Amino acid sequence: MKSFFDNQSLFTVIWKWKQHLIIVGVITIIASAVFSSPYFITPLFQSQARVYPTNTQSYSEESESEQMLEVFNSTDIKRQVVDAFNLTSRYGIKEDDPYFRTKILKKYDDRIECKKTEYESIELMARDADPQIASNIVDSLVAFYNRKVLFLRQQKAFEEAFSYQNDLVRKKKEIDRVSSEMESLRKEYGLLDYEIQTEQVTMGYMTALAEGANRTAVNDIKDLMTSLEEKGGQFFLLQRELEALEIQRDTINRRYDKAIAIAEKEETYTMVVEEPFPADKKSYPTRWLIVLVSLIAVEFLALLTVFSLEGIKSSKQ
Template identity: 25%
Template sequence: MEKTETNNSGAQDLLIFLWAKRKVIIGISAVAFVIGIVVSLMMTVLYQSTAIVFPAATSTVSFSEQRNAKANAMDFGEEEQAEQLIQILQSSKIRNKIVERFNLMEVYEIDQDDPNRYFKLGKAYEQHIAFERTRYGSILIDVLDEQPERAANIANKIVDLIDTVKNDLIKERTIPAYEVNKRKLDKLNESQRELIAEMDSLAAMGVVGPEARANLFSALNESRPEDREFFRKQIEVNVKYGSRYDALADLREFRIEKLTDQEVSYEQAESDAYENFTHKFVVESAVPADKKAKPKRSIIVLLITFSAFVLTIFYLLVAEKIKELKKVA
């Protein structure tokens, strides 16, 4: 009971104190209110434009039935592809192209002779351009700028650069792979041509396949006397070179299969190396905003006014407490 009465008494004393100091509190809060209005009016107005994209699950044309069995170019990407795309969006390759294209050093008022210009540019870029993955798997590209048209143009240019930058990154690996595949295919074709040329030369000498070779002996027995010398020579040539011819024939069939596989690999490597694929689905392109995004002047004014109000009360209470302690001392 006594504790409740003490609390009520303390609350009453606080209210009495605040009422006594009301002019000071109201005066300082009013000044803070005016300062908040002035500060908010001095802040640069920024407009926001947003583009929305989905990453593609895969961005290649497959020449194999087994490759990319779980994904094709028409599928939306999942979390892994979204994270990869965000890394590309945050890369210096895109940032440098955007900075150069829109002259952001001048837009952000960064002195070209400033020794810390690149650090300041990076900070300003991060404050004006942001990338966020949504819970739906899409990626938001938000751009803030003083000019609504430029904000939209920057966002749309970033969307366009996704394919350019990712294709360049892919080509750094796929072009060497293509060149290796091309050398292998050329080597196999050359070996196959040499093999066929040797088989043709043996065939010109009269060497034939196993089935025709087996018929030479019956042909010799059934031939007329004037033809037997011809068949004897044919048999001698086939006895001497028949095994070589058979080995070459088997090797030719083996290489045909190998060439078929290598041609598929070559076509895949060529497609990956030299075709420009799209790596995203554009859900929404950025458009110029017709309403400012920052600053929120009413919020700024309220925060400054409320902060001044609270700090004034705190200061007055502390000052009053110090005065009481001095009297006691």
């Protein structure tokens, strides 16, 4: 007995069952149109924005845009959005559910998306049943990002300022120690400035000898020369150490002032190139696509069923 496919073409089978296939198709179209309607699937409206990072710097091999994306996708930002818009209630998730966190984050990722574009900008998208809420969520993402980055920068700046402040305290103690030693040498040995005094004392001694100054004046000069010989080197080193410490103190002080300025500065870290707005047309579901896919799938299954029935019937003949 010849096989089914040997004695009857596929077209003949389809034509034979055409009424059934048409009826199945019509029912599928009606059913898919009904079940994709707002009565069964809540329509969602999409709002989006595009932003670039600004007033930031890269702290690793990642680009500034990639670092921005990390912050947007952080759990902290997600938690703020969930709390601000009461998404737990909007998404119908109970807080006493043992898998509450997993479910709310999954729903969040389904409705809210942040991704990098090929032009290094970050695209923010939010979908919600209320177009205004979707737009507000995108606006809030930008606001929460700015607040988060500002907090991180201020926190880092305050830490740096605190460190510089401790350095200033240490430098002040070192400067006070050196100044105290120098003051002791000034009082005990009359030393003021090693290089200047050495030059002046030498010239004064030579002049005194040349002009035949009295013995007392010459002895005073000799005593000062002796002090310079004995303690001048120590005084000179203390002078140089003090100068170096004062330069270090001034450098630290400038860094401290800069850190405080950053910590107290209020600025934004996003440049919005595409503002979000409430959509006037839903983005989900795409009913025609649902109807088309459903029709193709059901008709394919119907054809398989028809061919199976015809094959069984043919095998019995």
